[in-house]
Each structure stands twice: as C-alpha cells, then as structure tokens.
Amino acid sequence: MSSSKTSSLPQKPPNHSSINSTPTNAMSLEITQKWFALYVKARHEKVVDRALHRVGFDSFLPLYVLRHVYAHCSKEHQIPLFPGYVFCRFDPLKRTPILSTPGVISIVSVARKPVPVDDVEIFSLQSAIKAQLPLERCGFVETGQRVRIIHGALSGIEGIVLEVRNSVRLVLSITLLQRSVQLEIDASWIAPCEAPSVSLSIAS
Template sequence: MTYRNELPSPPQRFPWYGIRTRPKQERIAANMLANKGYEHYLPVLRSKRRWSDRVVEKELPLFPGYVFCRFDVKKRLPIITTPAVVSVVGFGNQPAPIDDSEIEAIQVVLRSGLAAEQCPFLREGQRIRVNRGSLEGLEGILLKKKNEWRMVVSVTMLQRSVSVEIDREWITTI
C-alpha cells in the first residue's frame, strides 16, 4: 500500500474579465452568472433621486453595461450564451483579463463609505471639451503636470501653445 504525502492543490483562481451586458440588465446577468456557479462582481453606487413629492435612494451600476466575472477563458461558452450577456471584453475575439488589483481597488473605494462617483477615463494627450466655467466650450488637449490637470490650447500656424489649469469635473472627452 502506498501513501501520498501530497496536499490537495488549492482551487485555481481564474482571472477577472469584463462582461458586456444588454442595456440595464447588469443585475440579471450577475444573477444568471451566479446561478451558473461563477464568481462575479457588480459594483454599485447609491444614488438619491429627488422627485417632487419624495426622495428615492437607488443602487445604480458603477459601470453601466458591465459586470466582472472570473472564469476559464477556454471554457467561456456558458458565459457568452447567458441571455443578458452580449460579449466578453477584449481585443477582437480574444478576451482580455483585468488585473486583480484593479478590481480590489474598486472594492476598497466602494467599501470605504467615502463619496464616490463615476468619472470619464482620462488619458494624457486626449482631446477634451470644457463644459462649465469661464472656459466653457473650449477644446484642447489634456495634460497632467505634477498633480494637476491642464488643457493645452494651440495655435498650429505659429506652433505655439498655452496651458491652463482645469477642474477635472468640468471636462468631457471628444
């Protein structure tokens, strides 16, 4: 009789993937994935809506149209055949994993109890438009200098530019 001195291997943790859902069906997709036995995450924000006669507090998806799910990418058919699921986020037909630290950071922010809100994903060098303040309507290029966001406005013919500090909440991407 032989005895094995091996410990059972821990269950494999698959990477997180972004799942694009049908419009306003994030909860349905999350529940269906849970019923199929998949670990999922649907980050939500509490939002207060004021009506003329009352105030209603609702939980709204932090990323409308998306749910996160852990799964083996080689066995994704049960995921993509889920009725509320549109696709797995990736490049072409190849799903792209999301780093655990990014999901953990979102979880920490939402658990903190601090006021969190959606904001546009800003990338340095991106074209932006100012929506509020004295610069409303201006367009330029986003620049980050030290710890501040700046908008660069250029005169192409002169090959000269000027940058101005802007409030991140006043801009949208073009």
C-alpha cells in the same frame, strides 16, 4: 510464563494525495482564472450578476447610490458605475457558460481575443466599495504624479495626483474600458511613491 511479542510489520505510508489535491487544484484555478469585462444588454447588469453568482461564478458589479428628489419625498437607487458591463472571473478557455448566460452579449476583446482586466484595478475598486465610500462616475483619468495611500481602508493602494488641496478626489480607473470613478479622500492620507502603479488617479 509465556510472553507475547508485538509484531513489527512495516506500516503503509500515509496517503497524502487527498491532502495535496485541494491546494494544487486551487493554485491551478488561480493561474487560469482572470477577471474579464462582460458586455451585457442595457439594464441587464443586475440580472447577469445574479445569474452568474447563482451558478457559482465570481462576478462583480460595482454600484453607486443615486438619489432622486420628488415633490414630497426622495428615493435612493443603486446604479451600475459602468453601465452595460459586469466583471467576472473565469478561465477564458472555458467561457461557453459565460456567453450562454441570459443578458450577456460578449466578452470585451481585442482581435476576437478576450482581454483580462488588471487584477489590481479590480481590487482597488472592490476596496473602495467595501469601505462604503461615496462613489460617482467621472471622465477617464490616466496622468500625473504617483502617490500611495497610507491611511484608512484603502491603505497601500497607489494612484496619480492631478492637484492636492485640503481634500482630493481619488479616481479609480478601469483601463480596458477607458472608464473612471471618483471619491473624496483626505490629502494627508497620501505620500509620494516611486514604484509603478495602475491607472488610479487623484483629481481636485
């Protein structure tokens, strides 16, 4: 009776390059891409935001609801919180497509060098909008005692208190633009904080 032998040839090690390439590329994009403020033509904020999304850029246009009351009815309109500006996340060394977008005038810069917006400030603003909290524009605020929100959809975000009563107004600031927006929050939802924070303030 003849017995068959199974050949023990050395096996080629698996190729992990295709597995590792995606995380590496994603990590590289995370490092090189930053949030920037784009200065756009008047009343072109929504046009620019749609155009950037259409070609695959991560853009952000914060809006608030403004109600107009007429003789027999009322209408709600979504208005940019920061008129004349749209935020976009990209590699500053590859900004030509951004500047070529119809409606874009320039990237907010200092000494002709684009200046990124603080990621935490963008995240705070996105969180407030995602939570569908009512927002309105206000004067720029950047002083006071630091606190942390400990309850609700904005839990973990840090801010600055000017005055606390039964309720307070949470002011989210974009330092680069010297602009702020405010929303109301329960005073029991905040706690003292010793860690440094972004310019995110609370007013009475």
